[in-house]
Amino acid sequence: GHEGAWTILPLMKDFSVAYGRNSSWIFFCEEDTRIQVVKLLETLGRFDGSKEWFLGKALYDEESTIIHHYAFAENPTVFKFPDFAAGWALSIPLVNKLAKKLKSEPLKSDFTIDLKHEIALYIWQKGEGPHLSSVPEFCTDDVNSHKADHCATTFSNFLPLCGEPVKKEDIFVAVKTCQKFHGDRIPVVKQTWEREAALIEYYSDYADISIPTIDLGVPNTDRGHCGKTFAILERFLNHSSPRTPWLVIVDDDTLISIFRLQKLLSCYDPNEPVFLGERYGYGLGTGGYSYITGGGGHDQWTTRKATFLTKSQCPSTSIGISIQ
Structure with a gap:
């Protein structure tokens, strides 16, 4: 496997080759994300899959922060990035575009610190690419919460029970x-x-x-x-x-x-x-x-x-x- 596979962007070329002609979306999530497949398909169906879309539950910095290198210091709330726990999606045209760019301009040797913010920055391309579009059906509420009735995704953040705690x-x-x-x-x-x-x-x-x-x-x-x-x-x-x-x-x-x-x-x-x-x-x-x-x-x-x-x-x- 690729050492940097967990950072996702190095895999865009593979996604483009494998799915670029027979799929409409690539959906990413955490291992504890729960998916209502029918609702997810309905949600994605609202968007034109032939265009470039970057979908997710939007997060933003209330104030500039060191781990984001003080990006958008004058107003950090303007830049949105996805909550990975809720899941996020890229349309295939955007995947193909990213794959093409990565082929011609390999990623720089830099630090990966907060992946979700760094991916959103790369996709945005200083205004040349799409912003994150916030999707209310991508949720991090517990599956049993009444707030989750409209959700296509939910999230379980409880520690697993593996036996007696370590002393x-x-x-x-x-x-x-x-x-x-x-x-x-x-x-x-x-x-x-x-x-x-x-x-x-x-x-x-x-x-x-x-x-x-x-x-x-x-x-x-x-x-x-x-x-x-x-x-x-x-x-x-x-x-x-x-x-x-x-x-x-x-x-x-x-x-x-x-x-x-x-x-x-x-x-x-x-x-x-x-x-x-x-x-x-x-x-x-x-x-x-x-x-x-x-x-x-x-x-x-x-x-x-x-x-x-x-x-x-x-x-x-x-x-x-x-x-x-």
Whole structure:
């Protein structure tokens, strides 16, 4: 498969070849989206499939935001992008147009951070392409809600029940921080979710006994924290209990529900190599890679017996540790 398939745009050429002559629409949704097929067909039937359409449940920024690179800073509400949970659709003429453009102008090597916003920007093409058309039948209400009577799609956002929640004592939480945030961010963690964690340590570029923090010997950097992250992995392997199944690495401004995390982790086998988190991408249109962002938290399976840490170069610090 294509490493960047989850970003959808690299697949447009494949969609065009496979469906460009025998279909009218490509419909995208999440795994927990529920579809009333008859209503969906009725809804799509209101639109002329021979024209370029970009349909979805419209979202917009109430104020400009860093993850959208402060786009439309003067009035961010003017730009609409689709809620993937409600599903969204592209007419085949638009798919074919995108495929043709991607063939002549490959995607730039850039970051994929908020896919739904980035796809809408690419389709819009600075005004040369269509805006998102909001479709009220594309919904994120629960299927049993009275609000869902008119909906072609609904969404179930409940955590799955996979058995007994993982014990707190089976989760080791590593908080990444640095000296400049000891005074404002760490107190928030301590006043909110720290009390829910049975095993927690704070890792910094400065040892502060009042918190306390552990100095990993890795200098803080403004961009990229490869060295610090892998130093945490190495310390976990060398210093934690060999029976601790889960390591969770979070930033000092990440908010966590430990209880929900316990339920979520019960759906995974800690005896398997599991790496969970919010996925970002870099250069996926030109052979780049996916990675997990620290802001969303990493849930990392490890064990003392693992021998997967070897010295190597980190992209943004001089020496780090890579997973092999």
